[in-house]
Amino acid sequence: MKRILLVLLALMLLLTPMLSAAAEAVTYDKTEYHLVFIPKLVHEWYEDVKAGIDTAVAELAQQGITVTYSWDPPTDAVVTDQIAKIEGAVATNPDAVSIAVIDASATNNVINELVASGVKMCTFDCDAPDSNRYYYCGHAGNYEDGFYMGETLAKACDYTGEVAILAGTLSAGNHQDRVKGFKAAIEQYADMTIVAEQADNDSVETALDVMEGWISAYPDLKGVIGVNAASPIGASRAVTDAGKVGKILIVGMAENQEAMEYVKSGTILCTLKQQVPTYGYNSVFNMLLIADGKEPTVKVDEIPAIYVTSENVDQFLTK
Amino acid sequence: MNCETINPRKRFLTNLPTAGMIFMILVVLCAVLGIMKPAFVSQYNIMSLSRSISYKTMVAFGQTLVLLTGGIDLSVAGMAGMAGIFVTTLMVDVGLNPYLSIAIVLVGAFLGGLLNGFFITKMKMVPFVVTLATGSIFTGVIYVVTKGSPIMGIPESATRLGQGVISNIIPYPVVLMVLLAAVLVYMLRFTPFGRHIYAVGGNLYAAEIAGIKTAKVTSMVYGLSAVTAAVAGIMITLRLGTAQPTIGADWVMPSVTAACIGGTSLSGGRGGIIGSIVGGVFMGVISNAIVILNVSPYWENVVIGTVVLVAIAIDRFKAISR
Known part of the structure; x- marks a missing residue:
């Protein structure tokens, strides 16, 4: 068995440089490209995507390929605003367009029409899997993430007690999937009860207010999930102020520095860190391939997320 | 003769001001909630609820002044967020x-508010459009400065202002709200400037004929509205301990609603600060009740809208039957 493992390891070591060399061997038809990226909204989270794009652009510049790009998020995550942005961007005749889809059901037709008219449409972060887009790069395992967080919280609560859900924005598909995953995990345990579920509309302030209400209404509350970036922060503030750190455990999807500090202090039990710069980095190289009429390296580029706990949080703290 | 036939209880209700009527509904609502969920009247809930109410109510104070002049200030949300960031x-x-x-x-913030007043009074632009535009600019500035990221590292000496609590039940922001209310009530009732605000909202042309500097009064009111929004934005920022770009983003409608259900007329000239406190508390109690009673999140907005509509309808019914 050991011998087989050693052979596999040796093969991997041999293949890795070959794969890298293959990646480097990709040639592009033009020396200048213009790409368009349309995130869901103006948000710090997407700045990391932009950092990944900048890295890829810099690497391509060293190869003599000039890539310019437009970064044009709507101020708020309003699907009609995003569609207007897409249509405006296409008018500039870009080589490829990638969008973080706010609402796939509303955007599928737009993507399909543009693809049919020859526009190279891609998606990142949030996908429109039923559309004809050429390429997607992101982390689509929202149900699995919710389930994992449910399991983590249940284990920390000894599989008993009351928990609650800060459900994010009710119309957001990724939030809905995380809630479903969390519920499926908790419902496995007969001694666990989901006592409350409220929307927080991606607002730290609303999450704080809701959490304070729950602290009053459910004195035996043992855990909370926040299914977006804002709600674990608001919940952490409320739990800290109420002196309930360690008594009410928080899991969620917040990944900024404030969240990492709450993980470090023990207020947040577990959060999820997506490898966001990779979304931008991989998108650039694949969008160039697609612009040249070639196939992307992979049509659905799933980038795994990292679960952050007190054990590995130090590597994500930037102080 | 008719007066003699009116039931005294009905006369009491019909003569009750709007804020009084809403206050009575509020008392009943709180009593029912207290019986249904004793947690509602717990020390912790009263403390956290009063603090939560204080921010939007402070914004409603400024909005009330603007509504009294017959205007509206849609820039309060942007101003509150921008103040917290700056x-x-x-x-x-x-x-x-x-x-x-x-x-x-x-x-x-005061200068920013005066800018609204300048466009409205000197350029003769509609308050709705002016404040919508400046609100958009203020929100845009937030994103220019922060790029969507929260700003951390507020010193503890400052966060204490937002997080401090007297005797474990009265948060500092509530104390500030009461002080602010006292100053504004005094201003409206006992100073010439306060009377001029009512005069401008009651009848602009009559106020001008009476020699009131209506442009100055209107500009000052928008300046004060910006200041109260900024105070609220700063206090919630100090409460959270970080400057979030989304702070106050949804404060426009609650500020108008609190003023309106507190009896302030959208056409100007009628209303006051006490009514806005009652309206702000009423809105806050409904939101808290939804959380405590675990109303389905899908029904939340329906419940809030319905309760507000019923409260205002009761008041209108009273006015019609007067």
Whole structure:
């Protein structure tokens, strides 16, 4: 068995440089490209995507390929605003367009029409899997993430007690999937009860207010999930102020520095860190391939997320 | 003869001001909630609920002044968020003393409000459009400065202002709200400027004929509205301990609603600060009740809208039957 493992390891070591060399061997038809990226909204989270794009652009510049790009998020995550942005961007005749889809059901037709008219449409972060887009790069395992967080919280609560859900924005598909995953995990345990579920509309302030209400209404509350970036922060503030750190455990999807500090202090039990710069980095190289009429390296580029706990949080703290 | 036939209880109800009527509904609502969920009247809930109410109610104070003149201020949300961001930037990035930072931002907010007043009075533009535009600019500035990221590192000496609590039940922001209310009530009732605000909203042309400097009064009112929004934005920022770009983003409608259900007329000239406190508390209690009673999140907005509509309808019914 050991011998087989050693052979596999040796093969991997041999293949890795070959794969890298293959990646480097990709040639592009033009020396200048213009790409368009349309995130869901103006948000710090997407700045990391932009950092990944900048890295890829810099690497391509060293190869003599000039890539310019437009970064044009709507101020708020309003699907009609995003569609207007897409249509405006296409008018500039870009080589490829990638969008973080706010609402796939509303955007599928737009993507399909543009693809049919020859526009190279891609998606990142949030996908429109039923559309004809050429390429997607992101982390689509929202149900699995919710389930994992449910399991983590249940284990920390000894599989008993009351928990609650800060459900994010009710119309957001990724939030809905995380809630479903969390519920499926908790419902496995007969001694666990989901006592409350409220929307927080991606607002730290609303999450704080809701959490304070729950602290009053459910004195035996043992855990909370926040299914977006804002709600674990608001919940952490409320739990800290109420002196309930360690008594009410928080899991969620917040990944900024404030969240990492709450993980470090023990207020947040577990959060999820997506490898966001990779979304931008991989998108650039694949969008160039697609612009040249070639196939992307992979049509659905799933980038795994990292679960952050007190054990590995130090590597994500930037102080 | 008719007066003699009116039931005294009916006469009491019909003569009751709107704020009084809403207050009575509020008392009944709180009593029912207290019986249904004793947690509603717990010390912790009263403390956290009163603090939560204080921010939007302070914004409603400024909105009330503007509504009294017959205008509306849609820029309060942007102003509140911008104030929170700038005060944090001054403290964290520039290293200024927290109190000096707050003073600078409040002066800046007042000037921002005067800008609204300038466009409305000198350029004769519609308040709705002007404040919608400036609100958009203020929100845009937030994103230009923060790029969507929260600003951390507010010194503890400053966060104490937002997080402090007297005797474990009265948060500092509530004390500030009461002080602000006292000053504004005094201003409206006992100063010429306060009477001029009512006069401008009651009948602009009559006020001009009477020699009131209506443009100055209107501009000052928008300046004060910006200041109250900024105070609320700063206090919630200090409460959270970080400057979030989304702070106050949804404060416009609650500020108008609190003023309206407190009896302030959208056409100007009628209403007051006490009514806005009642309206703000009423809105806050409904939101808290939804959480405590675990109303389905899908029904939340329906419940809030219905309760507000019923409360206002009761008041209108009273006015019609008067």
